[in-house]
Amino acid sequence: MAAPKDMTTLDISGVFYMNKSLGDDLSEVFVLQGMSWITRKALGVANITLHISHKKNDAGVEVIDIDQTLSGGIKGTSEHREMDYEERGHEDHIFGKVVGKSRRLAIADVKDDHLRSGFPEELNAEGLIESIVENAENDWIAHQVWGFENIGGEKRYVRHLVLTCPNRGKRLEKKMVYDYKGPLN
Template identity: 25%
Template sequence: GPNNQDKSLSSDLDPILKLQGIPWLLRKTILFTPLTIQITHHTETTNDASGRTTMHLTARQTSIKAANPPPDIRHFDWEVYEQENFLFGGIVCRNRYIRGDSVSALAEVGGSAGGGGGSGDGDGVVRPAVEVQSLLKDGGDLVRRFLRGEVEVDGCTLSEGFLVEEPVVWGLFGEEGRGDGEGIWGHVFDRKKDGGWCSEQVWGFEMIHGERLYTRRAVVTDSTGGYRLARLVY
């Protein structure tokens, strides 16, 4: 169904839009325009022995105050493809679903020590097992912790992070639909076709003020490896 962006809970997107080269006046128009996102999806299953299922997702943004942009098309098979974006022009996309691995609460306090390689082991906290694709000048540990939901956008405050929920569609992770680990999250990586910036996101659900809300944790990097973090809440 439709999801309204909650700008009171979402990060300020002005620094990210500025990094992506959006002019000041257009940035202000975007920031003060209420948006609704409508997501639809369908699946395709291969006819070979793997029986692999691929999810295809279409996200349409609508607003009562502005013209509606073309839909955002996502194929969750980790194949590279191109699409046109009304703000940025040509973008190159890759998308996939990822499972979770566990990290101890002690490791989270001191910084992520990487995944545990599987499901939680008692006191472990399950987080998305995201392999960061962005090229970052500081090595990317903070970015990885944020995308996994270990810390908030300030990079310091510990976060309860994403809810751990199982797939509702069989076959996304092989014949039995399970694969290694727990949970399921969307991992989206875009780069501007003619260079300049990359965007990487993890999609899932979080409990915020006692309510289950759809969120997108994002990092946008420039050509020097500098970056900005943001969380969008719907």
């Protein structure tokens, strides 16, 4: 289902379902991130749902909290993003120890062609959301830009990903597309 017409990147609160038929295959990403074979296979067949809460904290900084669930209610990862571009550490059962930072930026300020392409100004006038997460142990950096695109005539929440592995000389470009399922309960 399309995202609501009035939804902007200022508040992406809601429940979103990964639409694998509209997005790219992520299996090579999972290999480069060092996931076990069984985890890769499970993620490959699972339906992934994002439960996103987007608000401002007491200091006025945007905070995005995301809880992922897999088919059957299996807990995925949790993400906590404070949009102040300060590095924060996190550890979870899928991605291990990571350091990440997030911020809002204008489309024109996105330097990478893949990360910038496809985001129309009219759907992203408030800017895009940038997230950079690094796992030094497994040698990968996931650089994502989030926003809205018109796909198949419908407004969709989309994440563009560039995954690099500096010590291995690898770079992957992927797009994840999500269907809007409804408001966050």
